[in-house]
Amino acid sequence: MQVLEQKINEIKFTWPLGFYSDAVHSGLKADKKDLGWLYSEVPAKAAGVYTTNQFQAAPIKLTKQTINHAHMLQAMIINSANANSCTGQQGELDAQTMQQLAAQQLHLEPAMVGVASTGIIGQLLPMTKVTAGISMLKLANSADIISAIQTTDQHEKKISVQVSLNDGQSIIITGFAKGSGMIHPNMATMLGFVTTDADIDGIDLQQLLSGQVDDTFNQITVDGDTSTNDMVIALANGKSNVQVVPETAEFTIFAQAFKQVLSTLAKGIASDGEGATKLVEVNVTSAESHLAAQQVAKAIVGSNLVKAAIFGADANWGRIMGAIGQTDAKIDPTNVMIMINGVAIVKQSQGIEYDHFAMQQALEQSFITIDVDVHAGTSSGQAWGCDLTYNYVKINAAYHS
Amino acid sequence: MQVLEQKINEIKFTWPLGFYSDAVHSGLKADKKDLGWLYSEVPAKAAGVYTTNQFQAAPIKLTKQTINHAHMLQAMIINSANANSCTGQQGELDAQTMQQLAAQQLHLEPAMVGVASTGIIGQLLPMTKVTAGISMLKLANSADIISAIQTTDQHEKKISVQVSLNDGQSIIITGFAKGSGMIHPNMATMLGFVTTDADIDGIDLQQLLSGQVDDTFNQITVDGDTSTNDMVIALANGKSNVQVVPETAEFTIFAQAFKQVLSTLAKGIASDGEGATKLVEVNVTSAESHLAAQQVAKAIVGSNLVKAAIFGADANWGRIMGAIGQTDAKIDPTNVMIMINGVAIVKQSQGIEYDHFAMQQALEQSFITIDVDVHAGTSSGQAWGCDLTYNYVKINAAYHS
Structure with missing residues (x-):
C-alpha cells in the first residue's frame, strides 16, 4: 500500500491535459461571474449521477439524456443564480438553447454539450443575458468557473491530484464543486465536476463515479433537503495517453485518486454548509x-x-x-x-x-x-x-x- | 353529521369521574413542580403507544410490560427533568422503585402502576429526591401535573371534551401532553395521557389509540428527531357507566371525540415546538x-x-x-x-x-x-x-x- 500511496500527490489546481475553461458575468448575479464552461479539445468519455428528486430540473433531464446517448461529452455549460427548475416546457427549451448556443460557439454538435444550472427554483432563465454571456466565453485556462457556479457558498471547493505511475507516465484528476444548502442524500443542491486526462472506458468511468458518489457526495448532509438540480459529472478525455483498465494496478491507484477528489469535494461542501462553523x-x-x-x-x-x-x-x-x-x-x-x-x-x-x-x-x-x-x-x-x-x-x- | 357534532363539546379542563391527580416539587427541577401522578379510584383499561427508537428508556420498557400484562392500570407516576434513559440496569431498578413507591402509597399492586419520565438522557435519577417527592403526593384534584411534566414547553397542552349521548348520559375525555423538541414521527420526546370515564374494552381502546396516534401524534414534527422516552397512554375507568362498543353510534361519536383530544394535543405540541413562532x-x-x-x-x-x-x-x-x-x-x-x-x-x-x-x-x-x-x-x-x-x-x- 505504501508504494501505491506515494503515487498520488495533491498538486496546485490545474486543468488536466486538453481541458479549457472560462467564466463571465452575464448579469444573473448582481456583480459576480455567473456563467462558465468546461471544454475538452477532444471528445471525452462522460459519466453522470443525478438527483433522485422526483422533480428534475430541465438541465438535469437534458444532460442525462445527452450523456446516456453515447456516454460522451466535449463541453459543459453551467450557470448559477437560476436553477431552471419547475419552469415547465419553456424551461426545457431554454436548457436546449443553452446547449445549442454553447455548441455553436465551440463548433460542436449539441449532443456533445451538457448543461447544468443552480440557484433559485421556479423562475425562467433570463435568456437575453444568458445568450449574451455565452457569446463572451473564450477558450481560456481560467479557474473562474469555480466561483462562478457558487450560490451561498463561502469557500471554493476544488482539488487537483496527480497520479504518477511506475513507468513515468502520469494522469491528472481535477474536480470542483458547489453547494452549501439543501444538501442531503442523493445529490442535493450541489454540482460536482471531475475532469481527467486518463484514457478510461465510459462504462468503467460511470461505474467508478456511481460507486464512489455513494460513499462521498451521498454521505454528506447539511439540512436534509435534496434539490431538483444536482449532478456530478465526470469527463475523461484520454489526453494523457495512459490507459486505465479495470483489474490492473493502474486502475486501483486511479480509483483511489478519483475517490480522494470526490471525497475532498464532498467534505468541502459539508464544511461549507450554510452557516456552518464546524x-x-x-x-x-x-x-x-x-x-x-x-x-x-x-x-x-x-x-x-x-x-x-x-x-x-x-x-x-x-x-x-x-x-x-x-x-x-x-x-x-x-x-x-x-x-x-x-x-x-x-x-x-x-x-x-x-x-x-x-x-x-x-x-x-x-x-x-x-x-x-x-x-x-x-x-x-x-x-x-x-x-x-x-x-x-x-x-x-x-x-x- | 350535524346531530353527531352537537354531542361533542369542549369544556373547561376537568378530570373524568373517578380520576385524581397531584404534583409536587421534588427537586429534579430547580424551583418548579417536576413529579406527579394520575390515579383512578377503580382499575382502568389501559392502552399505550411507545417510541420506535431502538433505545427505549427504562420507564418505557416497564410501562409497556406492565400494560401488556393485563391491559389494566390504576395509576401513572410521571417525572420531568430526567428521562431515565441510557441508564442501564440501575435505570431499570430506579423505574421499578418509582413504580413500587407509588403503588405502596396508593395501596395498589405495582402491576397497576405505569411509569413515565422525560428530560435529559444518560443521567441516573436522583432517587432520594424522587422517593421524597412521591411520599408527598396526595389524592387531589389538581391539574398541576400538566406543567410538572413540561421541559422546554412554553404552553400547557390540555383539553377536556364532553360527549353527550341521546339518552342523556355523558362521557368525559381529558388529555394532556408535553413535548416541544426532539419531535418527529413515531413518538418523539413527548408524553401524552388521555383519561376517560367511558366503559370501553381494553383491546378496543388500544386499537382506537394506535390508529388515531398514526394520524395525530405521529404526523407532527419539530426537528425530525425521535426520542427514547415517548409514549401516549390512555386510561378508561368506566365510571360514567356508559358502555362504548364498536360498531355502535356511541362508539362513532366517542372515537370522534377521542380524536379531537389527540389532535388538539398533537397540534399543541407542534405549535409549541422549540423556538417556534408559527x-x-x-x-x-x-x-x-x-x-x-x-x-x-x-x-x-x-x-x-x-x-x-x-x-x-x-x-x-x-x-x-x-x-x-x-x-x-x-x-x-x-x-x-x-x-x-x-x-x-x-x-x-x-x-x-x-x-x-x-x-x-x-x-x-x-x-x-x-x-x-x-x-x-x-x-x-x-x-x-x-x-x-x-x-x-x-x-x-x-x-x-
Whole structure:
C-alpha cells in the first residue's frame, strides 16, 4: 500500500491535459461571474449521477439524456443564480438553447454539450443575458468557473491530484464543486465536476463515479433537503495517453485518486454548509453491513439536535444515541460505544466519566469526529455534515424567493 | 353529521369521574413542580403507544410490560427533568422503585402502576429526591401535573371534551401532553395521557389509540428527531357507566371525540415546538393512498428549508416542491398544485402570479396552511409542524447535557 500511496500527490489546481475553461458575468448575479464552461479539445468519455428528486430540473433531464446517448461529452455549460427548475416546457427549451448556443460557439454538435444550472427554483432563465454571456466565453485556462457556479457558498471547493505511475507516465484528476444548502442524500443542491486526462472506458468511468458518489457526495448532509438540480459529472478525455483498465494496478491507484477528489469535494461542501462553523465526520464501525453503517452515520450527522449541540460545543451523547436508535440498522442496544474527538464518552450504551473541560475545548475546534461502534457486525461507514447555527436560519429565512 | 357534532363539546379542563391527580416539587427541577401522578379510584383499561427508537428508556420498557400484562392500570407516576434513559440496569431498578413507591402509597399492586419520565438522557435519577417527592403526593384534584411534566414547553397542552349521548348520559375525555423538541414521527420526546370515564374494552381502546396516534401524534414534527422516552397512554375507568362498543353510534361519536383530544394535543405540541413562532398545517390531497399523502405532508412540514422560509415569511414554493419530490410517494411531477393560506401559487408544477404583499401578510400570521394536490389518486393526509427559528438553535445549542 505504501508504494501505491506515494503515487498520488495533491498538486496546485490545474486543468488536466486538453481541458479549457472560462467564466463571465452575464448579469444573473448582481456583480459576480455567473456563467462558465468546461471544454475538452477532444471528445471525452462522460459519466453522470443525478438527483433522485422526483422533480428534475430541465438541465438535469437534458444532460442525462445527452450523456446516456453515447456516454460522451466535449463541453459543459453551467450557470448559477437560476436553477431552471419547475419552469415547465419553456424551461426545457431554454436548457436546449443553452446547449445549442454553447455548441455553436465551440463548433460542436449539441449532443456533445451538457448543461447544468443552480440557484433559485421556479423562475425562467433570463435568456437575453444568458445568450449574451455565452457569446463572451473564450477558450481560456481560467479557474473562474469555480466561483462562478457558487450560490451561498463561502469557500471554493476544488482539488487537483496527480497520479504518477511506475513507468513515468502520469494522469491528472481535477474536480470542483458547489453547494452549501439543501444538501442531503442523493445529490442535493450541489454540482460536482471531475475532469481527467486518463484514457478510461465510459462504462468503467460511470461505474467508478456511481460507486464512489455513494460513499462521498451521498454521505454528506447539511439540512436534509435534496434539490431538483444536482449532478456530478465526470469527463475523461484520454489526453494523457495512459490507459486505465479495470483489474490492473493502474486502475486501483486511479480509483483511489478519483475517490480522494470526490471525497475532498464532498467534505468541502459539508464544511461549507450554510452557516456552518464546524465540519463533522462520523465513523461507524462494527455494523451489520456497509449500508447499515452509512445509515447510522448519516442519521447522526443529519440530526438537528446533534448539530445544534455541536454548535454549542456540548458533548450531548444522548442526542447521538437518539439518532442511532431512530434508524432501523441492526445495533446492540446494550453495547454501543461513542467517542467524540477520540475521547470515549459512552460505553455499553451508558455515559462514562470523561474530562468535561478537555471535551469542550475539543468541541470548539472546527473539525469534530464522532466514532460509533454498534457491535452488530464487521462493516463500517462514514458521513459528513456540519453544525446547525443561527446563521443557517438567517441565511434561509432571509433568502427570499 | 350535524346531530353527531352537537354531542361533542369542549369544556373547561376537568378530570373524568373517578380520576385524581397531584404534583409536587421534588427537586429534579430547580424551583418548579417536576413529579406527579394520575390515579383512578377503580382499575382502568389501559392502552399505550411507545417510541420506535431502538433505545427505549427504562420507564418505557416497564410501562409497556406492565400494560401488556393485563391491559389494566390504576395509576401513572410521571417525572420531568430526567428521562431515565441510557441508564442501564440501575435505570431499570430506579423505574421499578418509582413504580413500587407509588403503588405502596396508593395501596395498589405495582402491576397497576405505569411509569413515565422525560428530560435529559444518560443521567441516573436522583432517587432520594424522587422517593421524597412521591411520599408527598396526595389524592387531589389538581391539574398541576400538566406543567410538572413540561421541559422546554412554553404552553400547557390540555383539553377536556364532553360527549353527550341521546339518552342523556355523558362521557368525559381529558388529555394532556408535553413535548416541544426532539419531535418527529413515531413518538418523539413527548408524553401524552388521555383519561376517560367511558366503559370501553381494553383491546378496543388500544386499537382506537394506535390508529388515531398514526394520524395525530405521529404526523407532527419539530426537528425530525425521535426520542427514547415517548409514549401516549390512555386510561378508561368506566365510571360514567356508559358502555362504548364498536360498531355502535356511541362508539362513532366517542372515537370522534377521542380524536379531537389527540389532535388538539398533537397540534399543541407542534405549535409549541422549540423556538417556534408559527403552527404549520399541511394538507395533501389526490394522493395514491393515505400513507402516501401523510408521507408528502410530513416531508414538507419537516423540511428545514421550508421551515426557515416560513419563519422568514417567504412563500418559497420551490422548497416545497423540493420536499415533495424527495419522497417516493407517487405524484404527477407535471401537475402539482400548491396553495399557501388559501392562495394558489403553483399550478401544473409551475409558479403562477399571486399578490406578494397579501401573501407576505398571510405568512406573518401564527397559523400557516399549505395545501398540496399531487394529482395521483383520491386519498388525503395531514401533518403539522412549526417554523425553524433562531430560538430553536439557541435553545438546543445552549441546553447543556
